[in-house]
Every structure is written in structure tokens, then in C-alpha cells.
Amino acid sequence: MDVILLERVEKLGNIGDVVKVKDGFARNFLLPNKKALRSNEANRKVFEKNRERIVAENAAKRGEAEKESKTIDGLTITLIRQSSNTGQLYGSVAVRDLIEALEAEGHKVPKAAIVLNKPIKAIGLYEVKVALHPEVSVTVKINIARSPEEAEMQAQGVDVMSAMFEKDEAGFVEAYDPNAEPGATAEVSAEEPTEG
Numbered sequence: 001m002d003v004i005l006l007e008r009v010e011k012l013g014n015i016g017d018v019v020k021v022k023d024g025f026a027r028n029f030l031l032p033n034k035k036a037l038r039s040n041e042a043n044r045k046v047f048e049k050n051r052e053r054i055v056a057e058n059a060a061k062r063g064e065a066e067k068e069s070k071t072i073d074g075l076t077i078t079l080i081r082q083s084s085n086t087g088q089l090y091g092s093v094a095v096r097d098l099i100e101a102l103e104a105e106g107h108k109v110p111k112a113a114i115v116l117n118k119p120i121k122a123i124g125l126y127e128v129k130v131a132l133h134p135e136v137s138v139t140v141k142i143n144i145a146r147s148p149e150e151a152e153m154q155a156q157g158v159d160v161m162s163a164m165f166e167k168d169e170a171g172f173v174e175a176y177d178p179n180a181e182p183g184a185t186a187e188v189s190a191e192e193p194t195e196g
Contacts, residue, residue, distance in 0.1 A: 001026045002039035004047050007058060008134040009035055015055060016047065065133035068107070072130060073138040077101045078151045081144055083123050092119035093144060098128060102140075120144060125154055 001023045008014045009030070012021070018039050021030065030036035037043040047054075079101060083089045095114045102109050115129040115137075123144045131137040145151035 003030055003036035004039050004043060005030075005036050006047075006054060007035055010134065015058060016051060062133050062135050065136040069132055069136050069138045072102075072107055072109075072132070072140060074141070075102075075105065075107075076141040076143055076155070077105065078143045078145065078148070078155075080147065080151065081123070083146055087123045089121050089123065089144070092121045093142070094119050098140075098142065123150075123154075 002018055002020050003026050005013050005015055005017045005019060013019050026036065031038070037047060077098070079093060079097065081089050081093065095111055095116050098114050098116070099109060099111060109130060113131050115131055120126055120142065123146060126142040126144070128140050128142055129137055130140055143151050143154055145154055
């Protein structure tokens with residue numbers, strides 16, 4: 001199906017471009033969200049008549065998004081969550097959690113603006129894209145930890161999981177006797193009397 005784009009759509013085109021898309025994508029996403037019109041003679045005339053207004057509205061929305069982006073860009077959000085000893089979260093961090101955290105920081109962001117390809121399921125530092133407008137996007141850092149102290153360590157660049165599982169090099173080492181019976185300790189095998 002050929003459609004006329006009413007706004008910039010990533011990987012498709014800019015305002016006014018006539019592009020060929022799959023029917024389902026047009027019917028289920030572009031047309032209901034008013035991102036495009038069906039490409040026919042009547043719609044082309046309507047678009048050309050309203051082109052200046054559409055471009056002006058897009059420029060105004062982009063200007064507002066750019067103002068908002070300056071306050072959000074590079075923001076770091078810390079989320080404290082429970083997790084297992086291996087760092088796997090009990091549950092996951094989804095778009096809803098990120099929206100609530102941004103609102104707590106004083107930023108009103110629509111749900112559709114947060115680009116999270118899959119839920120976050122482990123502690124660590126993540127970068128999440130926030131698309132405030134089709135032409136304006138920023139990156140927000142998400143710091144997920146089990147405690148505020150752990151979050152602070154992660155923010156300083158310490159890999160908390162590898163630090164927790166570091167091997168103790170100077171720790172206790174058991175003596176090894178290659179001739180001992182399986183399961184016997186070195187002390188027991190050394191104290192056994194020899195029969196003569």
C-alpha cells in the first residue's frame with residue numbers, strides 16, 4: 001500500500017514522502033496513529049493544501065521536544081530492586097517503571113517515547129533511548145542495584161557482580177596427597193599407622 005507520511009517515521013521517510021509499506025503496517029500503525037494518509041489523488045490534494053500547516057506544527061512540536069531533551073539528556077536514574085546472588089532481578093524493569101522514575105524526577109514522558117527493546121532482568125548500568133519526537137531522541141542511564149551503596153559503586157565503574165565473586169587468592173588451601181583414598185583428608189592419611 002502506498003501512503004503519504006504526515007511526520008518523519010524512522011527507516012521510512014520524512015514528511016510528504018510517498019512510500020510503499022505492507023498493508024498491515026499501514027492499517028494497524030500508520031493510519032490509526034495519524035502518521036500517514038493513503039496515497040490517492042484526493043489525499044494528495046488535501047496534503048498539498050495543508051503541507052505548510054503540517055510542517056509548521058511539526059516544527060513547533062520538535063522545538064518543544066528539543067527544550068525537554070536538554071533537561072533529560074544524560075540523566076541517571078537509580079532503581080533499587082531485589083535480586084538473586086547472581087544478579088538476576090526478581091521480576092524485571094519495564095517501561096512503566098522507567099516512566100514512574102522519570103515522573104519522580106519531574107519529567108513527563110509519554111509511554112511511547114521510551115524505546116526499550118526488551119525488559120531489563122539483571123542488575124547493572126543500562127542506556128535507554130527516549131524518543132521525545134521522531135526527530136529528537138536522548139539517552140538516559142539506568143542504574144539498577146540492590147542497595148544505594150551498590151548503586152554508588154556501579155556509578156563509579158565497579159562491576160559489582162565480578163567483585164562479589166572474586167576468588168580469595170591468599171585464602172586457605174588444603175594439602176593434597178595424590179595417593180590418598182577418595183574422600184580422605186590429608187591429615188587423616190598422614191596419621192594412619194603403617195603395619196610392619
